[in-house]
Amino acid sequence: MNPSPPVGFRSFLGSVGRVFAVFFRQGRKARRTRFFFFFSFLPVAVSLVIKFNQIFSEKPGREGSYLFTNLIMLFYLQMIILIVALFYGTSVCSEEVEGKTLSYLITRPIHRAAVVLGKYAAYTVVMIGMVTLGLVFSFVVLNLDRLLDPSLYGLLGRYLGVLILGLMAYGAFFSFLGSSLKRSIFFGLLFSFGWENVIQYFPGSTQRLAIVHYLKSFLPPAPQGRFSFLTFRLEPTSPGLALLMLFAITAAFLALACLFFSKKEYGLED
Amino acid sequence: MTAVIETAKLSKWYGNVLGLSDVSLEIEPGVTGLLGPNGAGKSTFLKLITGQIKPSIGNVRIFGQKVRGNQALFGRIGFCPEHDSFYEEMTGWVFLTSLLKLQGFSSAEIQSRADDALDIVELRADKDRLIRAYSRGMRQRLKFAQAIAHEPEVIILDEPLSGLDPLGKRKLIRLIKAYREEGKTVIVSSHVLPEIEALTRNIILIHQGKVFAKGDIHYIRDLIETHPHMVSIRCSDPRGLAGLLLGEDYILKLHFGPDGRSVLVETNNRDRFFSVLLSSIVKNRLDIDEITSPDDNLQAVFDYLVGK
Numbered sequence: 246m247n248p249s250p251p252v253g254f255r256s257f258l259g260s261v262g263r264v265f266a267v268f269f270r271q272g273r274k275a276r277r278t279r280f281f282f283f284f285s286f287l288p289v290a291v292s293l294v295i296k297f298n299q300i301f302s303e304k305p306g307r308e309g310s311y312l313f314t315n316l317i318m319l320f321y322l323q324m325i326i327l328i329v330a331l332f333y334g335t336s337v338c339s340e341e342v343e344g345k346t347l348s349y350l351i352t353r354p355i356h357r358a359a360v361v362l363g364k365y366a367a368y369t370v371v372m373i374g375m376v377t378l379g380l381v382f383s384f385v386v387l388n389l390d391r392l393l394d395p396s397l398y399g400l401l402g403r404y405l406g407v408l409i410l411g412l413m414a415y416g417a418f419f420s421f422l423g424s425s426l427k428r429s430i431f432f433g434l435l436f437s438f439g440w441e442n443v444i445q446y447f448p449g450s451t452q453r454l455a456i457v458h459y460l461k462s463f464l465p466p467a468p469q470g471r472f473s474f475l476t477f478r479l480e481p482t483s484p485g486l487a488l489l490m491l492f493a494i495t496a497a498f499l500a501l502a503c504l505f506f507s508k509k510e511y512g513l514e515d
Numbered sequence: 516m517t518a519v520i521e522t523a524k525l526s527k528w529y530g531n532v533l534g535l536s537d538v539s540l541e542i543e544p545g546v547t548g549l550l551g552p553n554g555a556g557k558s559t560f561l562k563l564i565t566g567q568i569k570p571s572i573g574n575v576r577i578f579g580q581k582v583r584g585n586q587a588l589f590g591r592i593g594f595c596p597e598h599d600s601f602y603e604e605m606t607g608w609v610f611l612t613s614l615l616k617l618q619g620f621s622s623a624e625i626q627s628r629a630d631d632a633l634d635i636v637e638l639r640a641d642k643d644r645l646i647r648a649y650s651r652g653m654r655q656r657l658k659f660a661q662a663i664a665h666e667p668e669v670i671i672l673d674e675p676l677s678g679l680d681p682l683g684k685r686k687l688i689r690l691i692k693a694y695r696e697e698g699k700t701v702i703v704s705s706h707v708l709p710e711i712e713a714l715t716r717n718i719i720l721i722h723q724g725k726v727f728a729k730g731d732i733h734y735i736r737d738l739i740e741t742h743p744h745m746v747s748i749r750c751s752d753p754r755g756l757a758g759l760l761l762g763e764d765y766i767l768k769l770h771f772g773p774d775g776r777s778v779l780v781e782t783n784n785r786d787r788f789f790s791v792l793l794s795s796i797v798k799n800r801l802d803i804d805e806i807t808s809p810d811d812n813l814q815a816v817f818d819y820l821v822g823k
Contacts, residue, residue: 259619260617260619264617266616267613267617270609270613271604271605275604276604344602345596345600346601347567348567348596348598349596350617351566351567352565352567352589352592353614353617353618354586354589354617354619355586355589355617356586510569
């Protein structure tokens with residue numbers, strides 16, 4: 246018989262669950278969710294344009310899975326999940342501080358770390374819902390003529406997994422930025438479009454300092470063609486290690502976010 | 516009576532800025548007014564006793580237990596913050612039920628407690644409106660509702676009366692007094708003396724991060740009464756009025772306004788001054804346009820007391 250978890254831990258998990266329930270509801274109904282929902286559907290519009298062009302130009306275009314991997318997937322991987330995770334991740338802590346609603350949460354019988362974990366989980370589920378829906382639609386549109394091919398769905402599952410892992414890791418990193426820095430969006434943008442975009446192309450072990458390196462390690466090797474430079478990877482890490490690293494990054498930054506949020510005193514003005 | 520809240524040498528610095536200095540207090544059940552001008556350290560004190568910030572020196576105990584990080588204790592405390600801030604995209608009902616959920620109540624309890632709290636603050640009819648559409652008074656009442664919805668034993672209210680209309684203030688004052696009757700411990704902060712006077716006789720004066728005085732309202736009143744008051748009277752014959760007042764021993768100074776239509780009087784006995792002024796007005800049929808008190812605010816009183 247498994248021993249039951251200690252009361253303190255169960256109560257902590259209960260608190261995380263309650264925070265999750267409150268902020269999942271709030272996250273779903275927030276105005277910014279509507280905005281980011283449309284934003285994450287931009288690749289669907291691009292996919293539709295490509296598909297219509299293929300149909301009406303009567304020229305045999307690139308096959309759907311090729312375009313999906315090289316254009317749409319990269320659109321998601323290098324732009325959409327970064328932006329969505331940046332705004333939701335930083336808001337886990339900073340929206341309470343900037344909105345001066347923090348005292349409503351920290352005067353309740355819940356641990357401060359439960360606030361971070363509950364909100365992070367709630368916003369991650371909201372992000373996953375938004376982004377995966379767009380990805381599936383794009384996939385279906387670009388592969389309309391091959392929808393009965395079962396091998397395609399394995400590929401789709403892999404892509405979905407990569408996006409979910411990306412949202413989790415980036416979300417945790419940006420939660421940490423939001424808990425520790427005042428101008429977290431600015432530094433988040435620097436990280437997303439500076440660090441991540443540059444470091445991944447450094448040779449040797451430097452490339453392993455970018456989260457996107459581990460995400461790209463799950464993608465199939467880039468097929469040859471004029472778009473292949475987009476999926477260019479130097480030396481991919483093995484999928485097992487990449488998965489471990491992404492979980493470790495997520496756990497480490499979440500732990501740091503919890504630590505900062507528990508110890509730091511926000512809004513000190515009288 | 517046993518003290519519910521005890522602070523010992525409580526001090527807080529924000530870097531080099533002093534927030535609160537060496538505050539040792541024992542607060543018993545009933546309503547205690549925390550009175551001080553803006554920036555005096557009232558909110559810092561309330562944040563310290565609710566465990567939102569950590570003291571630089573000293574400690575706080577509520578019901579004999581340490582506060583900071585004591586989640587079990589937070590269930591027994593209700594806090595109404597000063598800032599007019601909410602989750603604006605929530606309705607009043609969702610806001611209240613969400614915070615009750617965080618308290619750990621069951622769904623049925625959440626419904627009934629939220630209903631009760633909304634009834635108390637008379638917001639039931641507007642519960643499904645978005646908070647951003649609420650008036651300032653409604654928002655203030657909602658803030659109060661979230662502080663009392665879980666029926667805490669200690670209620671801490673930071674400037675709860677600001678933004679309320681006179682009727683709203685009267686209702687809230689009545690409510691707070693009802694909590695005193697129930698034996699709860701209520702701390703109310705304000706920078707407006709009459710508001711605190713209407714609530715309680717037990718006052719803590721706080722200024723520049725220090726407790727300046729603590730005690731019954733009469734003691735505080737006596738301190739304040741010794742403060743010379745300035746009164747400006749605008750009338751048709753300021754020189755005639757000045758002549759009538761000049762012989763009184765409680766008049767310290769008399770000036771004429773630059774417009775030549777007002778007289779500025781400094782007195783050390785405001786009650787006697789007003790009594791004589793009123794009888795002089797009636798007896799001499801003086802036309803009075805306006806009577807104002809340029810320094811009738813708490814800051815002036817504190818400046819006087821601190822400089823004494």
